[in-house]
Amino acid sequence: MIDFGLLASMIVAVGVPSLLAWWWPLRTYTQPTGFLDVALIPALVGVLVGRIVTVALDDPTAFGRAASGEIGELLIIRSGVEFWPGLVVAAALLAWAARGDGVPVLARLAAIAPLAMVGYAAYEAGCVVRDGCFGPASPIGLRPPGVATTMVPVGWLMALAVVAAAWGVRRLALRGFSPAAQLAAAAVAIAGIRAVGSIWLPHVGDGLTRQHQTSIVAAVVALITVGVIVAREGQTLVSPAASPPDP
Amino acid sequence: MSDETEPETSDGRALPRWLWPTVVAAAAIAAGFLASRQPSLPEFSAEGPPVTLPASGELAPIDPVDLQGILAGQEGRPVVVNIWASWCAPCRAEMPLLQNAAASYGDDAVILGVAANDTPSAAADFIDELDITYPNTFDRTGNVARALDVSAFPTTYVFGADGELRAEVRGGISEQRLAGLVDDALAATETP
Secondary structure, eight states: OOHHHHHHHHHHHHHHHHHHTTSOOOOOOOSSEEEHHHHHHHHHHHHHHHHHHHHHOOHHHHHHHHHHOOOGGGGGGGOOOHHHHHHHHHHHHHHHHHHHHHOOOHHHHHHHHHHHHHHHHOOOOOOOGGSSSSEHHHHHEOOOTTTTOOEEEEEHHHHHHHHHHHHHHHHHHHHOHHHHHHHHHHHHHHHHHHHHHHHHHSSSSSOHHHHHHHHHHHHHHHHHHHHHHHHTTOOOOOOHHHHHHHH | OOOOOBBOTTSSSSSOHHHHHHHHHHHHHHHHHHHHHOOOOOOOOOOOOOOOOTTOOOOOOOOOOHHHHHHHHTTTTEEEEEEEEETTHHHHHHHHHHHHHHHHGGGGGEEEEESSSSSSSHHHHHHHHOOOSSSSEEEEHHHHHHHOOOOSSSSEEEEOEEEEEEEEEOOOOHHHHHHHHHHHHHHHHOOO
C-alpha cells in the first residue's frame, strides 16, 4: 500500500529547496549545480539507512526474513526512519563527493545546510497529509481525520522554526562565520527544535519517545561542539578561508 | 540556479524554466490530495447483548454479531480494533506498538485484534511469536472484514466509549496517530 502522505512529503522536501536554490546558489561548486543534483542521492541513501537503523532497533529478526525474500518489513517507511543516523550518512556522502571535487568538506556542507534545513522544514510542513504533526487539543488548530477536537499542528510550528533557523545559518555565512560554526549552529537548531517539538506530539505511555531522546542527545552534543568551536576560534569566528556567498 | 543553463531535450531544444516547478507542484498536490482523502466510515457499532472480551491468547472465532456484542460489553471505554493477518508485514511492524498501547492504557481503553483472511494455526503462531497478550479473535467466515469494509491489511478502527465508530486508519498506524485517536476518544469519554 503506497503511503501517499509520505510521498507528498518527500517531493516537497526535495522540491522546495531545489527551487530555493535558484535564489540561494551553491557557491562552493566550480560549475552551476542544482540542489537536486547534489542532494538527491545522499537524501535517498540517508532515508534507506535511517530505515535500516529503525528495523535494527525495533526488530533485528526482520533482516533474517528479508534475506529469505520477505523484504516488505524493510520497506514500510511509516513505521519509522531514524533521523540522526540518516542525516549523518547523507552528510558523509556529501563530504565524500566534496573531497572528490577537491572542495573543502566543511565549506560545502555549510553551503548546503540552509537548503537542507528548508527541505526538512518542507517535510515537517507536509505532516498534515501524513500521520505526524498534531499536538495538544486547542480551540485554534486543525481537526485531524477521526478526531473530534481541533489540535495544534506542531509540525507547522516546527517547520516555521526550522525556516527561521535556516535563515539564521545563512546569515552566519553572509557574516563570514566559519563553516564549522555554521554547521554546529544548524545542528543545535535542528536538534533543539525536534526536542522541543517532541514534547507536544502525542505518544503512547509516559516515557520519552526515541525521537525525543535522540534529539536531546544530539542537541547536547551540538551545543558542546559549539562551545569547543567558540573556545578554539575565540574572537576570530570569522574564518579567513571561508568565502562568504553573495547576498 | 539563476545562472544555470537551460536544460535541454535530447534533440537539443531548451525546456521551459517553468516546467520543473510545475511538475514538482503538481506531483506534491496530487500526492497530498490522495493522502488526504478520507474513507467514509462503515456503518458498524456496538449492538445487541454484551459479549465478554476474549481471554489473552484465546483467539476466539467471531462473526460480526459477536464483535458488535464485544463492543457493547466494553461501552464506557474506547475500543481499538486492529484487523491483521500473519502474512502481512505492516501488521508485524505495528503489533508491538499495539501491545505497548494495551499495557499503557490499561483499563482505560481496550485493544482488540481480529485476525482475518488467515488460518487459525498461522494466526495463533503469529501472536505467540510476537508475545502479544492483548485480546485477539479470529474472523472465521470473513464476514467481520466485509462488515467493516476492510480493503487493506492492517486496518485499525477506533470506537468511542459510546460504541460508535470514530476513526478508521488503513495501512500501518503510527504511534502518534494511535495516541492522538485514543486520547481524543478518552477526552470525549470524560466530557460527554
